[in-house]
Amino acid sequence: MxxxxxxxxxxxxxxxxxxxxxxxxxxxxxxxxxxxxxxxxxxxxxxxxxxxxxxxxxxxxxxxxxxxxxxxxxxxxxxxxxxxxxxxxxxxxxxxxxxxxxxxxxxxxxxxxxxAPEAVAAPLPEAIAAALGRVRPVWSGRAEDDWIVVLESAAAVRALAPDPGLLARAPARGVVVTARDESGAYDVVSRFFAPAVGVPEDPVTGSAHARMARYWAAALGRDRLRAYQASARGGTLELELRGDRVLLWxxxxxxxxxxxxxxxx
CATH class of the missing domain: 3.10.310.10 (Diaminopimelate Epimerase; Chain A, domain 1)
Structure with missing residues (x-):
């Protein structure tokens, strides 16, 4: 056994x-x-x-x-x-x-x-844009087989209600939607959707944070970040970027x- x-x-x-x-x-x-x-x-x-x-x-x-x-x-x-x-x-x-x-x-x-792969800037595919409800990203790009979508506020990330059926047909393992946390409690807030692999919304996703670590380290100008994944269950991570690797605590x-x-x- x-x-x-x-x-x-x-x-x-x-x-x-x-x-x-x-x-x-x-x-x-x-x-x-x-x-x-x-x-x-x-x-x-x-x-x-x-x-x-x-x-x-x-x-x-x-x-x-x-x-x-x-x-x-x-x-x-x-x-x-x-x-x-x-x-x-x-x-x-x-x-x-x-x-x-x-x-x-x-x-x-x-x-x-x-x-910690580098996220390469790219226009958001139409299928993902439609699934997310026509959001207007501050930035979008791809890291390995995930898309990263940066929105203007943590409130916009929390309010997002994507269409899982449409998102399941998107050309990606999953989609990270993220923003800077204006409250100061954390550095960044995110959510992760991967219906294509059987996970409509993941509660807390270490691999997604590894894939957006280099973007946020560059955007915020520091290699240590505190992150919150704003799912229904919620979860916290600390990110420590080390070149092309990241420690997820x-x-x-x-x-x-x-x-x-x-x-x-």
């Missing part, structure tokens, strides 16, 4: 942040079984972990597809390894479809070392744990 944990990531209290399921395996499992379990969990991401050399193999599945990069389920995985498997390493290494990633800890905080809380009776074997 495989161990299974429910973890709320990018929060310091239960029932907030972004929930992920983390399944700890002894060896690789059939991808069809992993996808079926992710569909059963019906969370934005289910992570699967097993030991591989000096690292841990880590794969992420939405209820619909396997994805190349996921921040909150990586944070949840590191939390499980340190909190529940009592791993002694001060730094954890993960082998993933996006290369080797690292997690470090400082007290209750966990830092994820992620790639957050906390995590275990909500439930158990075992999978219908194993992969």
């Amino acid at each position: 495989s161990r299974l944990f429910g973890v709320d990531a990018f929060t310091d209290r239960p029932f907030a942040g972004n929930p992920a399921a983390v399944c700890v395996l002894e060896a690789p499992a059939d991808p069809a079984w992993m996808q079926a379990l992710a569909r059963e969990m019906n969370l934005s991401e289910t992570a699967f972990l097993w030991p591989e050399g000096d690292a841990w193999r880590l794969r992420w599945f939405t209820p619909k597809v396997e994805v190349d990069l996921c921040g909150h389920a990586t944070l949840a995985s590191a939390h499980v390894l340190w909190r529940h498997l009592e791993r002694p390493e001060p730094r954890l290494a993960f082998e993933t479809r996006s290369g080797r990633l690292y997690a470090t800890r400082a007290g209750a905080r966990i830092g994820l070392d992620f790639p 957050g906390r995590a809380v275990t909500v439930w744990s158990g075992r999978v009776e219908a194993g992969p074997g």
Whole structure:
């Protein structure tokens, strides 16, 4: 039987942040079984972990597809390894479809070392503009397979009500809608929509923040940022840009744990 944990990531209290399921395996499992379990969990991401050399193999599945990069389920995985498997390493290494990633800890905080690709300015595709309700971006561009849409205010980000059906047909994994936070409580506010991969709106998205980190660092003139994802659950991240990498700092809380009776074997 495989161990299974429910973890709320990018929060310091239960029932907030972004929930992920983390399944700890002894060896690789059939991808069809992993996808079926992710569909059963019906969370934005289910992570699967097993030991591989000096690292841990880590794969992420939405209820619909396997994805190349996921921040909150990586944070949840590191939390499980340190909190529940009592791993002694001060730094954890993960082998993933996006290369080797690292997690470090400082007290209750966990830092994820992620790639920070440059967002390239580009006109917003018509399909995305229509799905977002004809917003007028201050700036738009693409970073890897996500579009970034910068609006004039945090209030405009919070008020957005996109059409998920239209957005699912857009040429992207997902769309980050973001703005500077005028209140001063945070530096930036964002929301993330990815219906194309089975996630209409993600509660808190580490990978999206990695992809907009360089834009906001340049726009605000500093490499350390405090961010809030304004979903219904909400979540906070601290960003520390280091060249073409970014440390995403957050906390995590275990909500439930158990075992999978219908194993992969």
